[in-house]
Structures are given as C-alpha cells and as structure tokens.
Amino acid sequence: MKHPYVGLPDRQFWKKEPGIQDAYLLDPVGPVTMTLTRQDRIVTAGSCFAQHVARFLSQSGYNHYIAERAHPIVPARVAQTHNYGLFSARYGNIYTARQLKQLLQRAYGEFDPCEISWQSPHGEGVVDPFRPQIQPGGFLGESELLADRSHHFSCIREALENMDVFIFTLGLTEAWVDRRDGAVFPIAPGIAGGQYDPGTVAFQNFDEEETWEDLRFSLEFLRWINPCLKIILTVSPVPLNATYENRHVLVSTAWSKAVLRIVAEKAMRAFDDCVYFPSYELITSPHVMGQYYENDRREVREAGVSHVMALFMAHFTEGGGCSSRVPPEPVAVDSHLAEMERKIEVLCDEAAITNE
Amino acid sequence: MSGSILIVGHSHIRCLMEAWNKRAGYEGEYDVEFVDLIWLERQEKLAGRQVGDAVKRRVRNPSPNYICQCVNGNFHNVLGIVENPVPFSVGEENYGSAPVGNGRWFIPSSVMMDVFQARFERACKAIESVFAAFPESTRLYLNPPPPVADWEHIKAYPGVFSDNIHLGPAPNDLKIRLYELQTAYFENVARVQAASFIRAAPETLTSDGFLRADYYNADPTHGNMRYGQVMLEEIFKNAQKFRRLTRVSESLT
Numbered sequence: 001m002k003h004p005y006v007g008l009p010d011r012q013f014w015k016k017e018p019g020i021q022d023a024y025l026l027d028p029v030g031p032v033t034m035t036l037t038r039q040d041r042i043v044t045a046g047s048c049f050a051q052h053v054a055r056f057l058s059q060s061g062y063n064h065y066i067a068e069r070a071h072p073i074v075p076a077r078v079a080q081t082h083n084y085g086l087f088s089a090r091y092g093n094i095y096t097a098r099q100l101k102q103l104l105q106r107a108y109g110e111f112d113p114c115e116i117s118w119q120s121p122h123g124e125g126v127v128d129p130f131r132p133q134i135q136p137g138g139f140l141g142e143s144e145l146l147a148d149r150s151h152h153f154s155c156i157r158e159a160l161e162n163m164d165v166f167i168f169t170l171g172l173t174e175a176w177v178d179r180r181d182g183a184v185f186p187i188a189p190g191i192a193g194g195q196y197d198p199g200t201v202a203f204q205n206f207d208e209e210e211t212w213e214d215l216r217f218s219l220e221f222l223r224w225i226n227p228c229l230k231i232i233l234t235v236s237p238v239p240l241n242a243t244y245e246n247r248h249v250l251v252s253t254a255w256s257k258a259v260l261r262i263v264a265e266k267a268m269r270a271f272d273d274c275v276y277f278p279s280y281e282l283i284t285s286p287h288v289m290g291q292y293y294e295n296d297r298r299e300v301r302e303a304g305v306s307h308v309m310a311l312f313m314a315h316f317t318e319g320g321g322c323s324s325r326v327p328p329e330p331v332a333v334d335s336h337l338a339e340m341e342r343k344i345e346v347l348c349d350e351a352a353i354t355n356e
Numbered sequence: 357m358s359g360s361i362l363i364v365g366h367s368h369i370r371c372l373m374e375a376w377n378k379r380a381g382y383e384g385e386y387d388v389e390f391v392d393l394i395w396l397e398r399q400e401k402l403a404g405r406q407v408g409d410a411v412k413r414r415v416r417n418p419s420p421n422y423i424c425q426c427v428n429g430n431f432h433n434v435l436g437i438v439e440n441p442v443p444f445s446v447g448e449e450n451y452g453s454a455p456v457g458n459g460r461w462f463i464p465s466s467v468m469m470d471v472f473q474a475r476f477e478r479a480c481k482a483i484e485s486v487f488a489a490f491p492e493s494t495r496l497y498l499n500p501p502p503p504v505a506d507w508e509h510i511k512a513y514p515g516v517f518s519d520n521i522h523l524g525p526a527p528n529d530l531k532i533r534l535y536e537l538q539t540a541y542f543e544n545v546a547r548v549q550a551a552s553f554i555r556a557a558p559e560t561l562t563s564d565g566f567l568r569a570d571y572y573n574a575d576p577t578h579g580n581m582r583y584g585q586v587m588l589e590e591i592f593k594n595a596q597k598f599r600r601l602t603r604v605s606e607s608l609t
Contacts, residue, residue, distance in 0.1 A: 070463075070467065071442060071444050071461045071463050072442055073435060073440070073444070073463075073471060074463065074467060074471055075471065075474050077474070078467065078470040078471055078474050079467075081470060082464070082466070082467050082470070135464060135466055135467070136466065137466030137469070137470075138466065139447065139464060139465075139466070140447060140448070140449040140465055141449045141450075143448070143449065143450060143451060143452035144447040144448060144449060144452050144453070144464065144465060146452055147445075147447060147452030147453040147462055148447065148462055148464050150458070150462075151461075151462040336440060336441050336442075337434065337435070339520075340434045340435075340437070340438075340520070341434050343516040343517060343520070344430045344431075344433060344434050344516075344577070
C-alpha cells in the first residue's frame with residue numbers, strides 16, 4: 001500500500017520512540033543545523049529554566065560568555081549571591097518576549113521607562129523595577145541604581161555585540177505593564193519592591209500575535225547588531241507559579257506554553273540559523289511520567305536538567321554526546337588583593353607591640 | 357582610680373599603647389592594659405571563637421570595668437591605598453559612585469559591604485568571643501583611623517608598598533568611601549555586641565574626613581602617638597559617660 005507516511009523517519013512515529021520503553025532514551029530533538037564549539041561565545045537569557053542551561057554550559061567547558069562579572073576583589077560566593085555569572089549580564093530572569101524587546105531597547109538607549117526605581121521591600125533604599133531581585137540589599141538610592149544600570153547596559157551591549165550564539169528560554173506570557181509608557185516589569189510591583197497601584201500598572205497576558213511581534217523584533221534587533229548570530233530558542237517547562245487570569249493556574253500554564261511554543265516555531269521558520277530545542281517537550285512528556293518534576297510538581301529536578309542538557313550536548317556540540325562535566329575553574333584569587341593583604345599584614349606585624 | 361580598661365586589637369592599638377607608655381597626667385585615672393592580637397596570634401594558632409579565652413589567659417586583670425576592641429581595620433587600605441590594577445568605583449548615595457564618572461569597574465555598595473563581611477568573618481567571631489570572655493565589662497569599640505590622603509606622605513613612607521607605588525594613588529573619593537563602608541560594617545558589629553562605637557575624634561580629621569597630617573605615623577596607614585593620645589582620651593571620655601550613666605541609674609534605683 002502506498003501512503004504519504006511510508007519511508008518517513010522513525011522519530012515521526014510515536015510507537016517507534018525508544019523512550020516509551022526507557023524514558024532515558026527519549027530524544028525528541030529534530031535535525032540540528034548548527035554546531036557549537038567550545039570557542040563560541042554563548043549568551044543565555046530567559047526565564048528561570050534558562051538558569052539551568054546557563055549553569056550547565058558553564059560547568060561543561062563551553063564558553064558561557066559572562067560580560068558582566070564581579071570585580072576581581074569580590075569573592076566568588078559574594079559574586080554568586082549578587083547574581084553575577086547567573087546569566088551573561090545581571091538582567092535576572094527575562095520572562096516575556098516583551099521584556100526581552102524592551103531590555104534591548106533600553107540597553108541601546110531607544111527606550112527610557114519613566115519608572116526608575118521601586119522602594120526596597122525592606123524599607124531602606126531602592127530596587128531596580130526591571131530586575132528587583134538582582135541584588136540582595138538593593139541600592140542606596142536612585143543615583144547608585146543608575147550608576148549600576150549604566151554599567152549593566154554597557155555589559156549587555158558588550159555581550160550582544162561579541163556573542164556567537166544566543167540561547168533564549170521563553171517563559172511566560174503574563175506580565176505587569178506600566179500604563180504610562182508600556183514598560184513591562186518582570187514581577188508585579190509590591191512583591192519584591194514598589195507598591196501595587198492599579199492606576200499605574202495593568203495586567204497583560206500577551207497572546208501569540210503580540211508575543212511573536214516582540215520576539216521577531218528582538219531577533220531582528222540582535223541580527224542587526226550581530227548578523228552572524230546563531231539563535232537557539234527553548235520554552236521553559238516550569239509551570240506558572242501564579243496566574244492573574246480568573247482560571248486555574250494549570251489552564252493558564254497550558255495556554256501560556258502553547259503561545260510560546262507557537263511563537264518559537266514561527267521564529268524558527270522565519271529566521272535562518274534559528275533552531276528550537278525541545279526542552280519543554282522532554283520534561284513534560286508522558287514518557288517520563290512526571291518524574292522530572294520536584295514534589296511541588298513545578299521545579300525541574302536535576303535528573304531532568306541532565307537529560308535535557310545531555311541531548312543538547314549530543315545534538316549541538318562538536319563532541320556529539322560528550323556531556324561530561326568539567327570541574328569548575330579554580331576560584332582565582334585576585335593577585336593584587338592577595339599581595340596587598342600580605343603586605344598589610346607585614347606592615348601591621350612590623351607595627352606589632354608585645355605585652356611581655 | 358576611675359576604673360580599669362582592657363584594650364584589645366591589632367596594629368591600630370599601637371599608637372594608644374605608645375601614648376599610654378609615655379603618658380603624663382593619666383596616673384590615678386585609669387588602669388589600662390593592652391593585649392596585642394598580632395602578638396597573641398603569633399603565639400597561638402587561634403580560631404576566631406578561641407580568641408576571647410586566649411586573651412583572658414594573658415591579662416593581668418581578668419575583670420576590667422571596660423573593654424575596648426579595635427580589631428583588624430586596615431582592609432580599606434588594602435583596597436584603596438594604591439590604585440587597583442583594575443580600577444574600580446563603589447556605589448554611593450548622592451552621586452551614584454565614588455569616584456564619579458565612567459571608565460572604572462562599578463561595584464554596588466551592597467556588594468562591597470558583603471566583601472567586607474566576607475573578609476571580616478573571622479574578625480567578627482574574634483570580637484564576639486573577646487567581649488564574651490569579659491561579660492561584666494562595659495563594651496567599647498574603637499574605629500581605626502581614616503585613610504591618609506596625602507600621596508606624598510605615602511610615597512615618603514611606602515614601607516612594604518614601595519613596589520606598588522608605581523600604580524599611583526587610588527582616587528580620594530574612593531578611599532574615603534571604602535573607609536565609610538568599613539566603618540559602617542564595624543559600627544554594626546558594635547551595635548550587635550552592644551558596644552559603644554568610638555569614631556576618630558573630629559580634631560584628627562581633615563574637612564573631607566581624612567587623617568590630618570599632624571597625626572600621620574611614619575608609615576602609610578597608621579596614626580602616630582599623638583593620634584593615640586587623642587583617641588585614648590576619647591576612650592576615657594566614653595568610659596566616663598558610662599560611669600555617669602551608671603551612677604544616675606544606681607541613684608534612680
């Protein structure tokens with residue numbers, strides 16, 4: 001019998017998927033048209049699942065390009081606490097395509113939101129409304145925030161202009177928007193700073209057309225800055241923590257992920273050198289029977305991240321499946337600081353007094 | 357005798373001790389005893405929490421009326437005595453950064469505070485253990501002297517920094533900002549330890565908060581004996597304040 005499915009690859013048939021028998025063999029990644037080298041500068045951004053991708057790349061010997069580093073005098077654990085190295089710059093989680101678009105515009109001076117700062121939730125100082133949780137302790141005031149933001153934007157520009165690969169994880173469609181100028185905040189005011197005023201901010205749930213326009217703009221903007229850029233899109237498998245829509249959070253999650261998945265597909269078809277990596281499908285698939293989710297049924301377990309990243313490595317890297325982790329780089333002690341500390345000790349030793 | 361004072365600390369208590377040893381007119385007022393932690397830590401390898409017991413074993417008077425600590429305190433100089441090979445600025449409330457302007461690696465003040473906290477973790481345990489070892493003593497904490505702004509003085513007395521002088525001076529705005537942050541750190545430690553915090557006396561400061569030239573020691577970071585005299589007086593004044601308060605409180609009860 002002749003029909004159109006004759007001769008198609010096994011991956012296109014549900015029952016031929018080895019992952020049915022053994023979930024660990026599930027591999028939904030399609031043909032990949034790009035290969036990443038260890039030299040490629042990879043910039044990561046997106047929702048909280050993007051943090052896993054960034055961390056794994058950093059630990060795997062790939063060049064997770066960190067443009068916004070802590071100064072060498074800052075110890076590694078302090079830098080980590082203040083979210084240096086989490087992503088390529090300290091932009092924190094970028095949940096929506098609109099947020100990505102506006103970040104690019106802000107970094108290049110094309111959009112200057114009227115909301116500059118939010119009062120810190122602790123009462124003292126301020127936080128950045130566009131990354132309110134980036135720095136425990138916040139900023140002393142708007143002047144300091146603006147000084148840091150200026151440095152932050154210069155690091156973003158450096159990252160975007162020098163990157164070879166951009167991996168963006170689409171996370172949400174729901175957002176809170178400033179009614180005055182359309183600026184999108186990553187979380188509603190009042191949660192991690194600022195005050196909720198319905199007269200100033202409005203809830204918005206971006207549909208597939210709005211999300212597509214925002215993503216298209218962002219990717220065109222990036223290609224304008226960096227024409228040879230390779231783009232990898234993913235959709236976060238992490239469900240919504242909360243929805244403002246008057247319906248069950250699971251229903252909102254399904255709607256939101258559907259929008260994001262459609263938009264990622266559209267982007268893949270519209271842009272050259274732009275691929276979709278199915279981390280969402282892998283984690284949520286019936287094959288793994290929910291075992292990649294933590295007990296809260298929301299956070300992704302390390303086993304899930306490892307499966308996702310093993311497939312990422314297998315399909316996107318030169319080693320093709322060589323996903324072995326390399327030990328983290330030894331923490332470099334700032335040599336100038338160490339030398340100065342030694343000398344101060346000697347100086348103070350010289351000044352020592354004995355009480356005998 | 358107005359009471360007994362135990363002064364515990366690192367190199368910044370040297371000027372106090374010099375002043376005490378060459379004292380004139382202090383007799384009969386206070387009985388002052390010093391414990392130099394550099395010397396003590398050279399005798400014994402001590403974890404931060406063991407310092408208090410070690411100090412107690414060494415002192416002549418195990419129950420002083422007052423205990424004053426001045427621990428470490430030169431880290432602001434480690435960071436800012438000369439320009440860092442990777443020049444940086446630190447967040448500041450009014451102008452955004454110190455120094456103002458681009459071209460330097462910006463470090464937000466809360467990050468810098470955590471740098472101080474990480475650096476002083478052991479010192480903080482030592483301070484706590486020393487205060488705890490003298491539970492009956494009234495607690496005082498002496499802030500170290502501010503930085504020296506005069507690059508000519510630093511060049512004239514570079515000491516161990518002679519081969520770092522080529523880096524040039526760190527900007528004064530940065531030096532004073534680092535000192536402010538370190539001061540804020542120790543002030544908070546003192547508050548947590550219920551210790552009265554003693555700042556450098558106004559007469560020892562320039563209008564912009566640096567150490568006045570009259571109080572420079574023949575090295576780039578410490579106060580001289582004259583500074584020690586002034587600050588010893590400050591310690592006595594604070595002790596007296598407590599005595600008066602104690603008397604008032606006793607008379608009220």
